[in-house]
Amino acid sequence: MNVSALDQELFAAVIHAMPSDELSPVRNQAANQFSSLGFPTTRDEDWKYTNLSAAAEISNAWLRNRMDAAAATPSLPPPEVARPEILNQMDAHWLIIRNGSIDSSSLAELQNSLGPDIEFSKLSEQTDSTHINIDDPMSAMNAALLIDGLRLQVGANVEVSKPLGILQIDDPSQQASQIRIVIDLGENSRLQVIECALSADSGMQFSNAVTEASLARAATLEFVRIQTRSEQHIGVNRLIASLARDATLRHNAFDFGGALTRNDISVNIAGENAAAHLHGLYLASGKQHIDNHTRVEHRVGPAISNEEYRGVLNGRSRGVFNGQAVVFEGADGTDANQANHNLLLSDHAEIDTKPELEIYADDVKCSHGATVGQLDESSLFYLRSRGLDQDTARHLLTQAFAAGILAKLAVEESRNYLVDILDRRLSEVLDAG
Amino acid sequence: MTNILEVKNLQARIAGNTILNGLDLTVRAGEVHAIMGPNGSGKSTLAQVIAGHADYEVLGGSVTYMGKDLLELEPEERAREGVFLGFQYPVEIPGVNNAYLLKAAVNAKRRHNGQEEIDAFEFLKIARERMALLGMDASFLNRGVNEGFSGGEKKRNEILQMAMLEPTLAILDETDSGLDIDALKAVANGVNALRDPERAIVLVTHYQRLLDYIEPDHVHVLSKGKIIRSGDKTLALELENRGYEWVQEAASA
Ligand SMILES: Nc1ncnc2c1ncn2[C@@H]1O[C@H](COP(=O)(O)OP(=O)(O)OP(=O)(O)O)[C@@H](O)[C@H]1O
Numbered sequence: 001m002n003v004s005a006l007d008q009e010l011f012a013a014v015i016h017a018m019p020s021d022e023l024s025p026v027r028n029q030a031a032n033q034f035s036s037l038g039f040p041t042t043r044d045e046d047w048k049y050t051n052l053s054a055a056a057e058i059s060n061a062w063l064r065n066r067m068d069a070a071a072a073t074p075s076l077p078p079p080e081v082a083r084p085e086i087l088n089q090m091d092a093h094w095l096i097i098r099n100g101s102i103d104s105s106s107l108a109e110l111q112n113s114l115g116p117d118i119e120f121s122k123l124s125e126q127t128d129s130t131h132i133n134i135d136d137p138m139s140a141m142n143a144a145l146l147i148d149g150l151r152l153q154v155g156a157n158v159e160v161s162k163p164l165g166i167l168q169i170d171d172p173s174q175q176a177s178q179i180r181i182v183i184d185l186g187e188n189s190r191l192q193v194i195e196c197a198l199s200a201d202s203g204m205q206f207s208n209a210v211t212e213a214s215l216a217r218a219a220t221l222e223f224v225r226i227q228t229r230s231e232q233h234i235g236v237n238r239l240i241a242s243l244a245r246d247a248t249l250r251h252n253a254f255d256f257g258g259a260l261t262r263n264d265i266s267v268n269i270a271g272e273n274a275a276a277h278l279h280g281l282y283l284a285s286g287k288q289h290i291d292n293h294t295r296v297e298h299r300v301g302p303a304i305s306n307e308e309y310r311g312v313l314n315g316r317s318r319g320v321f322n323g324q325a326v327v328f329e330g331a332d333g334t335d336a337n338q339a340n341h342n343l344l345l346s347d348h349a350e351i352d353t354k355p356e357l358e359i360y361a362d363d364v365k366c367s368h369g370a371t372v373g374q375l376d377e378s379s380l381f382y383l384r385s386r387g388l389d390q391d392t393a394r395h396l397l398t399q400a401f402a403a404g405i406l407a408k409l410a411v412e413e414s415r416n417y418l419v420d421i422l423d424r425r426l427s428e429v430l431d432a433g
Numbered sequence: 434m435t436n437i438l439e440v441k442n443l444q445a446r447i448a449g450n451t452i453l454n455g456l457d458l459t460v461r462a463g464e465v466h467a468i469m470g471p472n473g474s475g476k477s478t479l480a481q482v483i484a485g486h487a488d489y490e491v492l493g494g495s496v497t498y499m500g501k502d503l504l505e506l507e508p509e510e511r512a513r514e515g516v517f518l519g520f521q522y523p524v525e526i527p528g529v530n531n532a533y534l535l536k537a538a539v540n541a542k543r544r545h546n547g548q549e550e551i552d553a554f555e556f557l558k559i560a561r562e563r564m565a566l567l568g569m570d571a572s573f574l575n576r577g578v579n580e581g582f583s584g585g586e587k588k589r590n591e592i593l594q595m596a597m598l599e600p601t602l603a604i605l606d607e608t609d610s611g612l613d614i615d616a617l618k619a620v621a622n623g624v625n626a627l628r629d630p631e632r633a634i635v636l637v638t639h640y641q642r643l644l645d646y647i648e649p650d651h652v653h654v655l656s657k658g659k660i661i662r663s664g665d666k667t668l669a670l671e672l673e674n675r676g677y678e679w680v681q682e683a684a685s686a
């Protein structure tokens with residue numbers, strides 16, 4: 001049961017105090033939408049296992065702070081912050097989004113270096129804002145409280161040579177942030193994105209991010225998201241993607257941190273021969289909670305969707321996987337595969353996994369499967385019989401399990417960094433028990 | 434000659450079934466022993482107990498290796514001390530690189546002996562040499578441990594690990610089963626290369642043909658969890674001709 005709700009009065013006051021800009025009409029509409037929907041509760045089938053009441057509490061505190069801050073000091077320049085070390089570890093053009101607001105200087109820098117390949121703008125500064133999705137409660141909350149939002153457009157036939165890096169970093173003092181990224185890929189274009197979500201420090205935080213991607217004919221989007229938030233962070237991340245004919249989406253979700261993380265991915269296969277590849281890896285220990293919800297709608301065929309999520313759960317952590325594939329009437333030639341594999345390393349860890357297929361077409365190939373298991377005892381013994389100690393053997397076998405997802409990595413430039421943090425995080429998760 | 438392995442009155446069970454019923458076996462430095470016996474008599478059980486598999490519960494007796502109580506040691510400690518088990522059924526471990534495991538195994542032993550870790554270049558050189566001796570293509574180094582290996586390839590891989598680890602006591606559990614003639618010779622070469630006055634080898638086998646290539650000093654018959662007869666290499670020939678019944682009858686008489 002969800003006990004907390006957003007303080008409506010505060011919410012209205014904060015919306016009212018937001019600057020008047022291009023986003024204003026959307027904010028108002030989204031605010032109305034959110035006011036009527038409210039935070040999802042565990043009575044909603046889609047949120048059965050994931051309770052956002054703590055996020056509501058954090059949000060109320062944040063709204064209160066915003067009102068107080070607005071009254072006291074109207075516009076203090078943001079403090080100078082050091083360039084995070086992570087930016088040097090991957091070869092990418094970086095954009096920093098701090099506490100939900102886009103760093104203007106890094107945006108200008110990006111626009112310079114990526115020249116005409118990508119056109120960057122802030123949603124708060126652009127006129128056409130019709131495509132901002134506010135359908136579900138969290139997207140509505142996101143739009144209502146959005147400070148700026150990023151829009152990037154890649155022209156037809158443009159292959160962006162270097163990955164775009166998006167660093168989402170939050171300070172706990174700010175408590176909550178809304179991030180929106182809208183990506184438009186022109187026909188036959190290609191973009192790679194490495195998104196890193198992290199916390200500047202420990203402390204209660206709530207981030208609510210929405211990414212909308214529209215892939216025109218034969219466009220390719222390769223997207224790697226690496227989440228290493230602090231252990232008190234609550235993150236809700238939504239991806240809404242639409243694929244035209246021959247378009248390809250490769251998406252990787254690596255979730256290593258956070259207290260509670262909810263990823264919602266919706267893919268709309270709207271054109272023939274489109275392909276969606278969704279791969280995710282989650283590692284959790286302690287009381288971490290990680291929930292992956294995916295929904296792929298095959299509206300036309302032939303088209304492919306491949307999905308595999310793997311999880312390593314230790315301690316009292318909890319994983320949730322819900323993968324829906326819907327094949328609409330007439331979407332013949334659909335090939336939809338879905339798998340979720342879990343390693344449960346402790347008796348107290350838990351996974352709720354539910355692959356769901358809804359098929360209304362005749363000529364389709366669909367598969368789905370889920371496994372839950374422990375480290376293989378005979379493999380462990382084999383390694384130990386060769387002189388490897390138990391910890392090393394466990395680490396190796398867990399790494400081997402995770403390697404299945406690394407093999408599907410969509411952006412090569414993120415590999416070294418990923419392998420490195422995966423290794424460290426695995427050790428922590430295995431040690432934590 | 435020093436005793437490398439001394440098993441005394443060993444009793445062990447798995448899943449509530451007592452499999453070893455007071456087994457005695459002494460293996461001295463420089464010797465090759467062959468253990469034969471009907472299916473289910475406890476040969477692999479003995480091998481697994483010596484390697485330290487936790488599913489097997491030792492109910493009584495002792496296992497002494499180089500003067501130490503082997504049963505006190507963790508499986509990895511036994512390995513580092515120089516005990517090697519070639520598995521009857523080597524497991525496939527996809528995602529763990531074969532070369533990585535070989536090197537980690539070699540280094541675990543070296544560290545244990547206070548030696549420096551092996552240089553990567555040196556390691557590859559030695560590994561390639563030993564693979565050539567076993568008729569293994571170097572590409573097996575880059576595959577997952579036993580992943581997709583054929584039965585014979587798995588057995589060769591076991592022998593490769595043995596060749597790299599240079600154990601003091603090697604127990605090879607039916608390493609000869611399922612091998613073609615060339616592989617059998619390659620495996621025998623690997624084992625014979627290891628023969629040394631300081632080491633000992635225990636071969637578990639069903640077939641005389643392995644013993645044509647690796648001549649044993651002692652042959653034992655294991656039946657119902659006990660060694661019921663021991664002899665020299667001629668015992669193996671006799672078993673080949675007459676089967677086990679006569680030995681079992683003589684033992685129960
Ligand atoms: N996990 C287990 N649960 C119950 N019984 C077991 C288990 N493992 C082994 N056994 C039994 O122990 C007995 C001895 O098995 P073992 O593998 O040692 O035989 P073996 O002599 O190696 O036979 P083979 O020549 O067929 O390899 C068999 O009867 C077997 O069924």
Ligand SMILES: [Mg+2]
Binds near residue numbers: 476607
């Ligand atoms: Mg056996």
